Amino acid sequence: MGWVIDETLFAVWWLLGFVAVNIGLGCWSRARGRADRAVIRRIRREGIGPVEAARQVGDERQAARTAVYLLHLRGAVEVSEEGVLTVVPDAPEPADPVLSALFEGIRRRGAEGARLYEILDDDDFAPYRDRLGQGVPGVRRYAERTRAVALSAAFVVSVGINLHGVASQTPFPPLGSDPVWWILLWFPLWAVLSLSAVAWPGEYSRRWRSFNRYCGQRVADALGEGPPYPVRAAVDKGAYRPTPPGPRRQGGSPSAEPGAPGDGGSSWADDAGAHSCGGD
Incomplete structure (x- = not known):
């Protein structure tokens, strides 16, 4: 754990900031729902x-x-x-x-x-x-954008830890003394921190x-x-308004228009009542 406490606990402070963001999200979400709960x-x-x-x-x-x-x-x-x-x-x-x-x-x-x-x-x-x-x-009707905020916080913290480690030239003993190892740790660290977003509802989920x-x-x-x-x-x-007819084709013969004899179709006026959409 020596690598954690080097450079005045920089990794710990980044992680504590990430925890604080999630706690703040919970408090904000609960405060916003107070009036809804009363209703x-x-x-x-x-x-x-x-x-x-x-x-x-x-x-x-x-x-x-x-x-x-x-x-x-x-x-x-x-x-x-x-x-x-x-x-x-x-x-x-x-x-x-x-x-x-x-x-x-x-x-x-x-x-x-x-x-x-x-x-x-x-x-x-x-x-x-x-x-x-x-x-x-x-x-x-729908949840707040807490999941997006949690994912953004995970990205910022993971990038911040890695850039801080490289800039401060802090070694990472498990992989070696080269500070460049911090760059390789960005993606796995972001993946782990992003798991916290599962605890928050999606933006389009019903409240x-x-x-x-x-x-x-x-x-x-x-x-x-x-x-x-x-x-x-x-x-x-009668659940949905019938779709109006499209513009008539230019340059064609009258027999080529919808509903004309020989084209095998019928006019919109004939079908509007029989083919109106329905259902959910």
């Missing part, structure tokens, strides 16, 4: 609506899909085979404020109805989106997994077995 405790105590819970564990589309399923299960909305949502005549308005706003938006459409993708951006459903946004838990499971269970309890498969498949037909 989670309040929600567990007071409860959360099923649509808001679906938004916490998924995205806006999943929340809208859950809301449509709930309206259908309550007999407030009908779903056609093409995925068009219409209000059932004389159906009572739901008591849930988010479902009520969505119900009103679909009712304003009248016989025209609406598709799932229109709920995400159409002006008729702005009140629904506003109410949903007010009820969604204000907690961070609050227990709370997410709680929200997922809230959705499952509200839906029960859910609507039958034909209804789910019909809703999914």
